[in-house]
Amino acid sequence: MTTPVDAERAWQDLQRIRVPQERVYDEIERCAHGDPKAIYITAAxxxxxxxxxxxxLPAWGLWLTLAAYVGVLGSLAVVYSRRARMRLHRSRYSWRSFATFIAGGCLTGGTILLADHLADSLALPCPSLITATVAAAVFVLFTGPANRWAVSPLRERALRGHATQAVHGEADL
Structure with missing residues (x-):
């Protein structure tokens, strides 16, 4: 048993759903491309x-510095997550988001180890300043393009999901 479908009504319904969704993805992409202040503050x-x-530093100074570092990073995460106008559901994070996080940690950690080893082996003055500068520069250079790469497929994935639902007759209202 089939029911007649009004093509014009179906098109209007599709546009009613698609336009707000496009605005959501525009906002996500805008956040990934703009406001590098958070990246620079984190790097600093x-x-x-x-x-x-x-x-x-003595052991207690090292632990105090580590606690302050983790506290400042945590507070930055809270402040910038509250500023974001869009809250993504966990299903909106793709494998690219996790790959970016892991690759960033490995790249930054590897840079710290390599720069520290080179500065010590070459007996450069102020090796920790050199290591810090190189690691912060690598972090800044990696984070921007990596965020854009991680966010870019969200729109295409959502459109593919809606096309699949339309073919199978599933409604997502």
Missing amino acids: VMWVFIASMGLK
């Missing part, structure tokens, strides 16, 4: 932490 905090590791 990381620079201060890595530079302070070269001060030969």
Whole structure:
């Protein structure tokens, strides 16, 4: 048993759903492309932490510095997540988001280890400052393009999902 479908009504319903969804993806992409202030603040905090590791602090000073670093990064995460106008459901994070996070950690950590080893082996003055500068620069250069790469397929994936639902007759209202 089939029911007649009004093509004009179906098209209007599709547009009613698609237009707000496009605005959501436009906002997500805008957030990934703009406002590099959070990246620079995070890099500056990381620079201060890595530079302070070269001060030969006692054990309690090291732990205090580490606690302050984690606290400042946590507060930055809270402040910037509250500023975001869009809250993504966990299903909107793709494998690219997790790959970006893991690759960023590996790249930044590897840069810290490599720069520290090179600065020590070459007996450069102020090796912790050199390590901090190189690590912060790599972080800034990696984060922007990586965020854009991680967010870019969200719109295409959503459109493919709606096309699949339309073919199978599923409604997502």
